[in-house]
Amino acid sequence: MIIGIVINLLLVTALIAGCTSTSTAPATPSATAAPVSTPAALETAAPTLVVTTAAPAATKEAVKPTSTPKPVYTYSEGNVVAYTAASLSGVSPKLAEGFEKMYPGHKVVFNLAGTQALKTQVQNGAYCDVFISASNSYTNELTKGGYFVSGTVKPLTSNYVIVILPKDNPANIRSLSDLAKKGVKIAVADKSVPVGTATTSVIANLAKSANYGKEWNSSVYGNIVTYETSEPAVAGKVELGEVDAGFVYESTYIAGKDKFVAISVPKAINYLQTYTIGVMKDSTSKGAAADFETFMLSADGQQILEDYGFRPL
Amino acid sequence: MKPPSLIPEKYRRLFLYTGAIVLVLSVTLYLALPIAALFFRTTPELFWASLSDPLVISALWLSLTTSAISLLVVILVGTPFAYVHSRSAYPGKVLVDTLIDLPLVLPPAVAGFALLVLYGRMGLLGQYFRMLGIPIAFTTLAVIMAQIFVASPFYLRQAKSLFEQFDRSYEHTARTLGASPLRTFLTITLPLTAGGLVSGAVMTFGRALGEFGATIMFAGNLPGVTQTMPLAVYVGMESNFNLGLTISILLVIISFLIMIAVRILTKTEVPHA
Numbered sequence: 158m159i160i161g162i163v164i165n166l167l168l169v170t171a172l173i174a175g176c177t178s179t180s181t182a183p184a185t186p187s188a189t190a191a192p193v194s195t196p197a198a199l200e201t202a203a204p205t206l207v208v209t210t211a212a213p214a215a216t217k218e219a220v221k222p223t224s225t226p227k228p229v230y231t232y233s234e235g236n237v238v239a240y241t242a243a244s245l246s247g248v249s250p251k252l253a254e255g256f257e258k259m260y261p262g263h264k265v266v267f268n269l270a271g272t273q274a275l276k277t278q279v280q281n282g283a284y285c286d287v288f289i290s291a292s293n294s295y296t297n298e299l300t301k302g303g304y305f306v307s308g309t310v311k312p313l314t315s316n317y318v319i320v321i322l323p324k325d326n327p328a329n330i331r332s333l334s335d336l337a338k339k340g341v342k343i344a345v346a347d348k349s350v351p352v353g354t355a356t357t358s359v360i361a362n363l364a365k366s367a368n369y370g371k372e373w374n375s376s377v378y379g380n381i382v383t384y385e386t387s388e389p390a391v392a393g394k395v396e397l398g399e400v401d402a403g404f405v406y407e408s409t410y411i412a413g414k415d416k417f418v419a420i421s422v423p424k425a426i427n428y429l430q431t432y433t434i435g436v437m438k439d440s441t442s443k444g445a446a447a448d449f450e451t452f453m454l455s456a457d458g459q460q461i462l463e464d465y466g467f468r469p470l
Numbered sequence: 471m472k473p474p475s476l477i478p479e480k481y482r483r484l485f486l487y488t489g490a491i492v493l494v495l496s497v498t499l500y501l502a503l504p505i506a507a508l509f510f511r512t513t514p515e516l517f518w519a520s521l522s523d524p525l526v527i528s529a530l531w532l533s534l535t536t537s538a539i540s541l542l543v544v545i546l547v548g549t550p551f552a553y554v555h556s557r558s559a560y561p562g563k564v565l566v567d568t569l570i571d572l573p574l575v576l577p578p579a580v581a582g583f584a585l586l587v588l589y590g591r592m593g594l595l596g597q598y599f600r601m602l603g604i605p606i607a608f609t610t611l612a613v614i615m616a617q618i619f620v621a622s623p624f625y626l627r628q629a630k631s632l633f634e635q636f637d638r639s640y641e642h643t644a645r646t647l648g649a650s651p652l653r654t655f656l657t658i659t660l661p662l663t664a665g666g667l668v669s670g671a672v673m674t675f676g677r678a679l680g681e682f683g684a685t686i687m688f689a690g691n692l693p694g695v696t697q698t699m700p701l702a703v704y705v706g707m708e709s710n711f712n713l714g715l716t717i718s719i720l721l722v723i724i725s726f727l728i729m730i731a732v733r734i735l736t737k738t739e740v741p742h743a
Contacts, residue, residue: 383690398592
């Protein structure tokens with residue numbers, strides 16, 4: 158009888174323990190294809206962050222502070238999870254390549270989605286090492302929430318808004334004023350997406366100047382058929398030819414020149430979106446994360462971004 | 471000499487009972503706690519306040535009307551189809567059987583993409599509709615088409631199996647008494663299978679109401695035209711947390727009512743062969 162009660166109590170406590178324990182090892186990512194030998198010293202100049210001893214189970218070689226610190230990473234510390242704004246989807250493979258070239262043995266995994274979605278995930282406990290945001294307001298929100306390691310939030314690159322049309326230009330749009338023509342279908346991003354707020358600003362700015370005006374403004378909004386949840390989704394609808402025009406970033410057009418025709422928006426009234434990058438306070442690979450940030454801000458990283466149409470700051 | 475002890479028997483039974491209770495509790499809590507968490511995250515005042523938000527009202531109205539229309543189409547077309555399909559053995563019947571089940575396993579986003587590629591204005595068929603001046607993608611019609619595509623299997627499978635299992639002697643009797651096949655179907659078969667058919671219809675309605683992936687791919691996201699409740703939750707979650715919460719709670723309540731309706735309706739027995 159007593160044994161029965163004891164066993165049942167053990168069952169219940171095991172159940173409760175299982176329900177309430179938080180995951181203990183977000184920092185041990187599953188092994189990727191190539192088994193990585195402990196990497197050699199860094200090639201760049203002295204990194205700005207000292208390696209933190211984080212991984213509990215992995216055997217670690219101690220950090221040897223010399224005149225030029227050369228931290229040595231174990232495999233678990235060499236992986237970076239980067240929550241990245243979706244507009245970097247096209248350039249991300251090249252960035253991963255460049256990062257591995259600069260820091261052999263390191264790997265970066267990108268989680269690409271609208272910045273608003275990533276921000277919500279992080280605020281609800283999602284783990285990442287680096288956060289690349291397409292919107293200053295979201296960056297500020299996360300900074301205020303204490304999610305970043307102080308001093309690591311830096312401007313990364315920038316992007317202007319541009320209007321893209323399908324290659325064959327089905328609605329025969331020749332200028333921005335044609336966007337208000339009856340029957341034109343326009344795709345934009347929802348206002349919660351960074352490029353969505355940028356689009357709203359651009360349309361408002363265009364309406365204010367003499368050529369366009371309030372009627373143009375309301376006609377354009379009447380022509381919008383969908384508010385997508387990420388920037389690549391807008392480009393995708395234009396590429397499919399299902400809409401006549403879409404408001405996206407310049408980088409998307411430059412990277413996909415053979416797929417689209419574009420109408421640029423004058424710089425004076427355009428909206429310059431600034432991207433920021435930061436290392437997360439809860440990261441367990443802060444050293445590797447800092448290395449990734451260093452790479453992104455380095456000449457190599459900036460060149461890759463520029464090749465894909467992003468504007469250097 | 472003591473009689474054989476009853477204690478081992480008692481403790482074994484206690485062990486089993488408590489184990490069963492723990493099992494039931496853990497399954498129930500795993501399913502119920504996330505739903506409860508939704509309710510705890512907001513207050514009744516906030517909930518009622520956001521109910522009057524025009525975005526919520528338009529999403530609610532759009533969801534209910536499109537799901538109702540989808541359900542109507544599925545029932546009107548699906549019932550005769552299921553009847554014919556179950557009563558005859560035509561070449562390719564197995565293929566049709568598989569196709570009916572396909573939307574159940576196909577990821578909704580794939581379904582939406584496929585619909586877009588077919589019915590979009592650049593699509594295989596869509597380009598002809600475009601020539602006729604009929605827009606399909608990014609309209610409320612697209613929402614209905616997407617819902618029909620993903621939700622119809624629920625009704626079709628149910629109707630098909632109901633008609634297959636139905637005791638034909640009732641139909642035969644009616645026929646010998648002079649009733650036409652149509653009259654037999656309407657006055658004998660349908661009323662007797664109604665319970666099962668309605669439960670299938672209710673599941674179809676629930677699935678259509680919750681459709682997200684195919685809708686956002688094929689119909690887009692435009693408040694008042696194509697922004698159904700699941701889309702409003704997804705978009706609202708990031709920009710207006712309370713709105714997302716309110717719509718989620720609304721969907722939970724509706725889903726609950728649907729499930730209760732199914733429970734009650736499946737109690738009616740269908741006469742088996």
